[in-house]
Amino acid sequence: MRRNVKMIIALPFVLGASVALADKLSDFKDAVSTDYCESIPYSDLRRDRNNGGSGVTDWCKNPSQPVSCGSDAITRDFKDKIEKARKNVDNLKDKKRNLEDQKSRATDESEKNRLGKEIEQADKDIYESGKLVDHAVADLETRKKFVENTMDNINKCIDYRRAVMNVFATALDKVRGETDPDIVPLARQLRDRYEVEKRGHEIQITEKGNALSTCKDSRP
Amino acid sequence: MQPEQFLSQLRAAFPNTPIHGAGAFTQWGTTYSDVAPYTKHLEGRTWEQLDRAYILLNSDALGFLGTSHLVAVLPVYLRSFVEEGVWSAAAGMLPIILTRPEPGTDAGLGIARFEALVDALTGAQRIAVSSALRAFADQDPDGSPGRAARAAFDSHWNTYLHHHEQRDP
Numbered sequence: 001m002r003r004n005v006k007m008i009i010a011l012p013f014v015l016g017a018s019v020a021l022a023d024k025l026s027d028f029k030d031a032v033s034t035d036y037c038e039s040i041p042y043s044d045l046r047r048d049r050n051n052g053g054s055g056v057t058d059w060c061k062n063p064s065q066p067v068s069c070g071s072d073a074i075t076r077d078f079k080d081k082i083e084k085a086r087k088n089v090d091n092l093k094d095k096k097r098n099l100e101d102q103k104s105r106a107t108d109e110s111e112k113n114r115l116g117k118e119i120e121q122a123d124k125d126i127y128e129s130g131k132l133v134d135h136a137v138a139d140l141e142t143r144k145k146f147v148e149n150t151m152d153n154i155n156k157c158i159d160y161r162r163a164v165m166n167v168f169a170t171a172l173d174k175v176r177g178e179t180d181p182d183i184v185p186l187a188r189q190l191r192d193r194y195e196v197e198k199r200g201h202e203i204q205i206t207e208k209g210n211a212l213s214t215c216k217d218s219r220p
Numbered sequence: 221m222q223p224e225q226f227l228s229q230l231r232a233a234f235p236n237t238p239i240h241g242a243g244a245f246t247q248w249g250t251t252y253s254d255v256a257p258y259t260k261h262l263e264g265r266t267w268e269q270l271d272r273a274y275i276l277l278n279s280d281a282l283g284f285l286g287t288s289h290l291v292a293v294l295p296v297y298l299r300s301f302v303e304e305g306v307w308s309a310a311a312g313m314l315p316i317i318l319t320r321p322e323p324g325t326d327a328g329l330g331i332a333r334f335e336a337l338v339d340a341l342t343g344a345q346r347i348a349v350s351s352a353l354r355a356f357a358d359q360d361p362d363g364s365p366g367r368a369a370r371a372a373f374d375s376h377w378n379t380y381l382h383h384h385e386q387r388d389p
Contacts, residue, residue, distance in 0.1 A: 039250055053253050061277050071306040071363030168251055197251045199330060203283030206327075207312040214364045 021180065028186040040171045041190065049167045055160030060208070065153045067208065069146070072217035078143050079220060082136040089129045096122040140220055147218045154212045158205060165201040168194050221355045223303045229351060233344035234295040236266045241289075248333070249284025267295045276300050276309040282317050283329070287336045290317075291345070298352040305359045306366070314356075315368035318349060320376035338376070350381035 024041070031041035040046045059065060096119055103115040172194040178187035241262035245255045252258075258281050261274055275296050282290065282297065297310040305311070320334055321327045328334065341349065353373035360366025 034250075056253060060280070063273075063277065068307070068309075068312065071360045071365050073360055073363035073366070074306070076362065164253070193250060197249055197284065199333075200249050200252060200283035203313075203316055203328065204280045207280070207316055210316075210364070210368070211312050217364060 021182075024180075025182055025186075028183050028190070032186050032189050039190065039193065040167065041186075042171060042174060045167050045171050045174075049164060052160050052163035052167060056157070056164060059153055059160055060157035060204075066146070066150045067153050067157055068211050069150050069215040069218040072214050075140075075143055075147070075218040075220055078136065078140040082133065082140060085129060085133040085136050089126060089133060092122055092126045092129055096126065143218070144220050147215050151212060151215045154208055154215065158208045158212065161201070161205050161208060165198070165205065168198065168201065172198075221302070221351060226302045226348075226351060226355060227299060229344075229348050230295045230299055231268075233342065233348040234267055234292075236268065238264045238266055239270075239289070239292045240264070244286060244289040245281075245284055247286030249281070249286070252281060252284035254278055254281065255284075262289070262293070267293060270296055272296060272300070279310045279313040282310075282313050287333070287340050290337060291340050294345075295348070298348060301352050302355045305356065306363060311356070311365050315353075315365070315372040318353065318377065319368075319372040322375075334376075343380070346377065346380040347384045350377040350384075353377055354381060 027041040027043075031039050038046070040049055060067060099115050099119045099122060103112055103119065106112045106115060172191060175187040175190045175194070178184055239262045241259035244259050244262060245252050249255065258275075258278055261271055270293070275293060279297060281293075285293065297308075297314055300308040300310050301314055316328050317337075319328050321329075321331045329337065338346065350373065353369045357366045357370035357373055360369070
């Protein structure tokens with residue numbers, strides 16, 4: 001009688017454990033035969049992977065969220081343009097001062113008129129060149145905002161890419177720790193796959209790391 | 221090099237035959253996030269018929285594609301590299317993939333995959349890769365992307381262009 005009671009108590013646990021093992025085995029078989037997220041035989045990690053995956057789509061592959069600053073040379077070109085435009089204004093101001101100096105020393109009325117006209121033209125040139133400086137400064141400011149915005153995007157992209165890679169790293173640790181004889185051969189296949197494919201995930205992160213570095217060098 | 225000139229070079233080097241998507245990621249990339257849609261995009265199209273915007277947006281696939289599929293889609297990325305320069309979506313990825321890992325390091329594709337890629341390319345294709353890297357580097361001589369392309373060129377590909385130009389100046 002006592003033995004029967006023990007069996008009645010133990011049976012659900014035994015059945016539960018064997019059902020869980022069958023489910024786990026099924027998850028491993030599915031993982032070996034499928035791609036990407038489904039290649040992770042642990043539901044909690046698959047969930048994490050899905051969350052990370054949608055973040056990657058939103059922040060790394062969204063045409064409306066730039067993830068490249070082009071080249072750091074672009075910012076240097078903008079700064080050079082400002083410098084050249086400012087130098088041009090300075091040169092024009094020097095020219096105007098010379099003309100004014102000549103005019104103040106001129107005795108001939110027609111010479112004074114001619115210099116007056118040249119001063120007028122120099123004023124116009126200074127005004128136009130000043131506008132070029134303003135445009136160049138505005139372009140640099142736009143570039144600065146673009147770079148800052150892009151750096152935010154890249155940082156988010158890297159975070160999501162790292163999260164995805166970490167999911168596979170955790171899955172790798174877990175498959176290495178599998179001991180059930182039915183699961184071990186499948187776990188070994190997954191382990192080999194994760195190890196080999198880790199490089200692809202690292203390349204993605206390296207690429208975004210380089211892009212971030214270019215953006216940092218692109219800050220005015 | 222003018223983009224039109226480079227396009228002619230690509231057309232002469234890379235066959236205009238349909239790509240079959242099946243198995244594109246089996247060798248190195250079953251854990252890539254877009255295996256199914258990328259594979260579907262490849263199916264039955266020549267490299268010039270591929271949806272360029274989609275393929276470029278997914279340039280992260282380059283680290284996961286098997287060698288033969290990498291060769292098949294490479295001209296799409298090389299073309300963008302030369303035509304769009306530093307704004308190409310492949311500008312960051314191609315120098316990583318195409319830089320031969322230095323002895324003692326195993327960066328990028330790793331030496332085994334890098335050598336498999338080089339072996340899988342024909343002579344004309346290797347020259348096309350060299351031309352693309354040099355053209356890109358020349359477009360951005362003072363920027364980090366241009367320097368990365370120059371480093372990739374110097375790491376391996378300069379030899380092909382050098383020989384080609386000596387033979388056919």
